[in-house]
Amino acid sequence: MRTPRQVVDYALRRRAHLADVAAGRISGEDACDAGAYLLQAATYHGVPTTTPCPLCRRDEVVNVSWVFGERLGPVSGSARSGDEIARLDDAAGEFTVHVVEVCRTCRWNHLVQSYVLGADDTSGGGRRRRRTASP
Numbered sequence: 001m002r003t004p005r006q007v008v009d010y011a012l013r014r015r016a017h018l019a020d021v022a023a024g025r026i027s028g029e030d031a032c033d034a035g036a037y038l039l040q041a042a043t044y045h046g047v048p049t050t051t052p053c054p055l056c057r058r059d060e061v062v063n064v065s066w067v068f069g070e071r072l073g074p075v076s077g078s079a080r081s082g083d084e085i086a087r088l089d090d091a092a093g094e095f096t097v098h099v100v101e102v103c104r105t106c107r108w109n110h111l112v113q114s115y116v117l118g119a120d121d122t123s124g125g126g127r128r129r130r131r132t133a134s135p
Contacts, residue, residue: 004116056106062104
């Protein structure tokens with residue numbers, strides 16, 4: 001897999017969000033709003049961490065990677081494993097990966113990182129061609 005480009009870390013936004021919860025500006029219920037699809041993705045595609053949930057502290061969060069990109073077709077907007085992302089990196093044009101931490105116990109979730117992979121669509125020679133089998 002190539003080195004990720006345009007990496008954005010959302011740690012400061014996460015810290016501010018948690019401070020808003022602690023100060024009562026955001027309710028715990030509003031902060032813990034992971035939907036059924038995200039919870040299911042966390043169960044099947046989540047990568048375990050040793051980070052305890054910052055709200056309930058009863059479970060460790062898992063990281064779920066979501067892929068987005070015009071050239072991904074129906075795959076865009078879905079959760080993918082690390083191996084699947086590596087295959088997309090080899091075969092697809094440029095796409096973005098969003099990593100979301102999820103607590104399956106209290107439904108806390110927050111975007112922790114995003115980055116770009118795949119062939120650089122801005123460079124003329126960076127595009128990849130798909131090979132087709134000969135008849």
